[in-house]
Amino acid sequence: MPDSPVAPEKARKFAACERQALYDVINARRDVRNEFLPDPICPAMLRRVLEAAHAAPSVGFMQPWNFLLIRDPVRRRAVHAAFEQANAEAEAMFDGEKRSQYAALKLEGILKAPLNIAVTCDRTRGGKVVLGRTHNRDMDLYSTVCAVQNLWLAARAEGLGVGWVSIFRQEDLRALLNLPDHVEVVAYLCVGHIEESFAQPELQARGWRRRLDLDDLIMEDRWPGTHGAGG
Template sequence: MSDPLIAPERARQFTPAERRALYDVINARRDVRNEFLPDPIAPDMLRRVLEAAHAAPSVGFMQPWNFILIRNAARRQAVHAAFAEANAEAQAMFDGEKRNKYAGLKLEGILKSPLNIAVTCDRSRGGKVVLGRTHNRDMDLYSTVCAVQNLWLAARAEGLGVGWVSIFRQEDLRGLLSLPDTVEVVAYLCVGHIDECFTQPELQARGWRHKLSLDDLIMDDHWQSNAPVERDV
């Protein structure tokens, strides 16, 4: 006989309005860089956003994430300096007109946003053998990315913008955040109130890339040779 305390319950059915709201939030999500307002984030709002992140799925229920809330001006200045150094290296990797276009992009809001959040993954959490991670060690990283997505969508629903800054040397962030050897930064996020945002992804609006057609990305049963292949020239 199954334990009634752990038996599944009838699944909640969502109304058309609730479903529409979810899809609206997903489609309204943007990577925000320059539109942050200086207004502080109310503690109860921030808590709701972090609770949403903490509700993300994780393989083996390992919950490998932590959320480092970074408000200190000096620390953020140091993080911005690390970004600027890595960004100069990244710019040099592009050629010709692409390099010029890259130089005109604003790719972070580290100092403009009122809050930075480093989402980390503790790769030792759960012990040496974790259910579901036995054959793919990176499932903890993938689980942490799910927490980032939850955070991002919840923030957008609350009227907050989020920008993911990825142009760092991992070792620079590790030192600035005093991370132990078992912990990696998965996402460095800039968070704050916004009253404006792009109606389409900013990189698309600025002509850096275009959105791929979903129909070109769907395959049946196996990889198909008509998958889109794009290379910058």
């Protein structure tokens, strides 16, 4: 227990230019695949990005994340091979024109980016009973996703691009990263310097999907309709 009572401090107020900088970074964030430069990442810059990720909110302050920094070319080629196999399976799931569109997409930068980072979730961290996780076991996974988002935004502010590669068989990736049973991969990220970036999300630019209208996604108090309690 602390020796003296803990009380909140006066909340910092941010200037308009600081607020705008945050929104600019959010709106400039992209899922980078083919734009990586080969330049190595400065250790101090990488540390700042990881510190930002580590500052993410977590339920019960359990901080369930770890960051596996993957630079070894042999291991990365093995990860890329696992992606290629899973990607062929994914392509076969689409029909007609969508399959052709999918085949034309560049969906990873595993070998091109100078650094890969696997963000994992230790599902035992914090013990058997964790404040805030008592009724939803997956809150540790959600907390780890918050760390991924922090990492992504901090990287963009530093001039780095990040690409999230999700097309893997989990068992393949677990084996390649030598993960213990209680640890899960939440995100496999490709990270590196960029000089070019799409003005809009690449999948939107290439006609795969469009951004939904925010007004169509906002509801008040409950889901519309007459179903459920109080409907």
